[in-house]
Amino acid sequence: xxxxxxxxxxxxxxxxxxAACPKKIIRFSENINSKGYxxxxxxxxxxxxxxxxxxxxxxxxxxxxxx
Amino acid sequence: MKGNEAVAEAAIRSGCRLYFAYPIxxxxxxxxxxxxxxxxxxxxxxxxxxxxxxxxxxxGAAGAGKRVMTSSSSPGISLKMEGISYIAGAELPSxxxxxxxxxxxxxxxQPGQSDYFQATKGGGHGxxxxxxxxxxxxxxxxxxxxxxxxxxxxxxxPVMILAxxxxxxxxxxxxxxxxxxxxxxEELGKQHHDWCICPNKDGAExxxxxxxxxxxxxxxxEAHVIKLYEKYAVIEKNETRYESYNIQDxxxxxxxxxxxxxxxxxxxxxxxxxEGKSIGLVRPITCWPFPYEAVQAAIGKNVxxxxxxxxxxxxxxxxxxxxxxxKVPVDFWxxxxxxxxxxxxxxxxxxxxxxxxx
Amino acid sequence: xxxxxxxxxxxxxRPETLTQTPFTYCPGCLHGVAHRLIAESVQELGLINKxxxxxxxxxxxxxxxxxxxDMAQAAHGRAPAVATGIKRARPDMHVFxxxxxxxxAAIGTAEIIHAANRGEHLSVFFVNNAIYGMTGGQxxxxxxxxxKTTTSPYGRNVDDIGxxxxxxxxxxxxxxxxxxxxxxxxxxADIIKAKKAVLKxxxxxxxxxxxxxxxxxxxxxxxxxxxxxxxxxxxKENMIPFxxxxxxxxxxxxxx
Numbered sequence: 001x002x003x004x005x006x007x008x009x010x011x012x013x014x015x016x017x018x019a020a021c022p023k024k025i026i027r028f029s030e031n032i033n034s035k036g037y038x039x040x041x042x043x044x045x046x047x048x049x050x051x052x053x054x055x056x057x058x059x060x061x062x063x064x065x066x067x
Numbered sequence: 068m069k070g071n072e073a074v075a076e077a078a079i080r081s082g083c084r085l086y087f088a089y090p091i092x093x094x095x096x097x098x099x100x101x102x103x104x105x106x107x108x109x110x111x112x113x114x115x116x117x118x119x120x121x122x123x124x125x126x127g128a129a130g131a132g133k134r135v136m137t138s139s140s141s142p143g144i145s146l147k148m149e150g151i152s153y154i155a156g157a158e159l160p161s162x163x164x165x166x167x168x169x170x171x172x173x174x175x176x177q178p179g180q181s182d183y184f185q186a187t188k189g190g191g192h193g194x195x196x197x198x199x200x201x202x203x204x205x206x207x208x209x210x211x212x213x214x215x216x217x218x219x220x221x222x223x224x225p226v227m228i229l230a231x232x233x234x235x236x237x238x239x240x241x242x243x244x245x246x247x248x249x250x251x252x253e254e255l256g257k258q259h260h261d262w263c264i265c266p267n268k269d270g271a272e273x274x275x276x277x278x279x280x281x282x283x284x285x286x287x288x289e290a291h292v293i294k295l296y297e298k299y300a301v302i303e304k305n306e307t308r309y310e311s312y313n314i315q316d317x318x319x320x321x322x323x324x325x326x327x328x329x330x331x332x333x334x335x336x337x338x339x340x341x342e343g344k345s346i347g348l349v350r351p352i353t354c355w356p357f358p359y360e361a362v363q364a365a366i367g368k369n370v371x372x373x374x375x376x377x378x379x380x381x382x383x384x385x386x387x388x389x390x391x392x393x394k395v396p397v398d399f400w401x402x403x404x405x406x407x408x409x410x411x412x413x414x415x416x417x418x419x420x421x422x423x424x425x
Numbered sequence: 426x427x428x429x430x431x432x433x434x435x436x437x438x439r440p441e442t443l444t445q446t447p448f449t450y451c452p453g454c455l456h457g458v459a460h461r462l463i464a465e466s467v468q469e470l471g472l473i474n475k476x477x478x479x480x481x482x483x484x485x486x487x488x489x490x491x492x493x494x495d496m497a498q499a500a501h502g503r504a505p506a507v508a509t510g511i512k513r514a515r516p517d518m519h520v521f522x523x524x525x526x527x528x529x530a531a532i533g534t535a536e537i538i539h540a541a542n543r544g545e546h547l548s549v550f551f552v553n554n555a556i557y558g559m560t561g562g563q564x565x566x567x568x569x570x571x572x573k574t575t576t577s578p579y580g581r582n583v584d585d586i587g588x589x590x591x592x593x594x595x596x597x598x599x600x601x602x603x604x605x606x607x608x609x610x611x612x613x614a615d616i617i618k619a620k621k622a623v624l625k626x627x628x629x630x631x632x633x634x635x636x637x638x639x640x641x642x643x644x645x646x647x648x649x650x651x652x653x654x655x656x657x658x659x660x661k662e663n664m665i666p667f668x669x670x671x672x673x674x675x676x677x678x679x680x681x
């Protein structure tokens with residue numbers, strides 16, 4: 001089952017992955033990381049197709065995609 | 068051999084295999100000698116697009132832990148000052164030769180000594196020191212090449228050989244040390260493998276070396292500068308060099324002079340010795356660290372005055388005044404414009420001290 | 426294997442050629458993407474133990490902390506000269522520089538032109554975002570006509586200070602450079618194309634073919650004053666027409 005995970009320590013809540021995801025299954029978390037950013041999280045892993053667009057666009061290399 | 072060429076030959080024999088520079092009078096023979104000789108020892112000669120580019124190439128090669136040199140003359144050395152500050156801050160061993168000429172600005176192409184302040188009191192921004200070696204003969208100029216590289220390696224610091232157009236151009240007999248072999252050079256290079264840019268390994272031996280002078284955290288920068296100055300204190304203690312010439316109990320005048328000026332002073336001293344006038348000379352060989360204690364100690368009980376002769380408006384003079392510390396009066400006479408004074412002129416000034424003329 | 430259990434394979438993750446130090450760039454700044462493309466390429470080419478890079482003065486001054494191999498930090502504009510020194514000293518290692526608008530196209534114009542002209546065996550990655558980021562948004566040599574910045578508050582007046590410099594085209598007038606390409610980072614599709622260029626530059630570097638140069642059109646949300654997503658749109662509409670992506674030189678493929 002494909003999935004994407006965001007490492008909250010690296011994420012700066014820039015939103016580029018949210019815009020890039022063709023399935024629109026990434027959102028800002030309600031939680032914040034130690035720097036105060038609402039980091040991104042996938043809320044519907046079942047729909048992930050492992051296209052890696054999120055990984056491609058993430059400027060903080062915070063994302064891991066598995067298949 | 069010509070001074071410019073002798074220092075180049077000596078540098079290659081000491082194991083320098085990288086040379087980056089830009090032509091400028093009066094040291095063009097140095098770069099041309101390197102252009103011919105470096106390829107014959109499989110070294111790298113590169114005429115850079117400017118003195119700025121050259122000093123940054125030195126930064127890179129020194130950061131890779133290899134013996135590297137550049138040379139220029141006064142206006143070109145000014146261009147290198149930013150790079151020298153970076154090299155000092157990043158603690159990179161390197162050798163910079165300044166064949167001084169008349170200044171300021173474009174000045175002229177004749178010999179001068181007016182870069183003493185630039186070399187010893189700053190030049191580049193920030194708190195740092197160059198080790199500064201000042202030759203007064205072609206032999207010494209050549210010998211200083213290997214000393215400079217050894218000091219640079221030992222202390223991870225840039226070293227300047229502060230010569231002038233006269234030393235660069237004049238021809239004198241030179242004896243060279245035997246050349247280092249490739250194996251010796253490689254062995255020498257290993258001392259830097261714990262900090263320089265070099266091939267990495269996997270696993271436990273993996274390193275992440277940074278060639279860098281930026282420390283954005285003030286307390287870390289403070290600690291770094293303090294560490295630099297602890298190093299400089301060791302250099303001051305161990306590497307201060309000078310020559311005592313005709314220091315006698317009956318000296319009535321003590322002269323302090325360096326480089327080419329000191330040769331001329333020696334001639335005057337010898338002439339006057341024949342007339343029964345006793346004058347001593349302390350010749351700093353390291354302009355930094357300056358031999359303050361040696362100058363102080365050379366003021367014998369009969370010395371009435373310390374006289375400084377330089378080819379500038381009085382730069383080493385300040386260090387001499389610090390050393391003398393008011394014990395006796397300090398006088399100065401200099402020539403600028405790239406004009407070198409004669410022994411007769413120096414003698415004239417010294418004679419006046421004995422007759423009371425000024 | 427138990428029924429229902431799957432073996433997961435990681436198909437994309439932070440390369441080991443990047444350290445664990447979080448990037449210091451603004452949220453949405455594309456520097457991080459450029460870093461990743463270089464890091465991935467170094468990893469894919471198996472160069473991690475023979476690679477070194479030179480960081481500039483600019484937003485990416487701390488790049489020496491982000492790449493997981495030996496790095497040098499250079500005086501403003503001088504990275505190509507520093508890289509020349511390193512490569513001439515250690516020809517067995519591979520070297521790149523990473524530079525921004527001010528570093529490469531203002532103070533460093535002599536160094537980049539001459540390193541390129543000598544055909545130094547380096548890869549230069551030039552991040553062009555038409556502004557000076559680190560110092561707070563001043564005009565760059567690549568700022569567009571009419572563009573308002575803190576040192577062109579009335580808009581860049583071309584009659585007074587001329588037009589933006591197209592560095593890729595400029596370097597393409599030199600004979601020695603082996604590979605020159607301009608790409609952009611403005612969408613995932615663009616990034617995938619950019620990766621091809623970065624990988625090619627470093628592959629040619631590994632093979633000792635000569636000077637390789639990749640210009641990457643990027644954004645500066647903070648100093649342009651617009652959010653990361655809108656910045657990409659702004660760059661597409663305003664920068665791309667002037668800085669056209671394309672391959673200007675590829676001796677390996679016969680593009681002279």
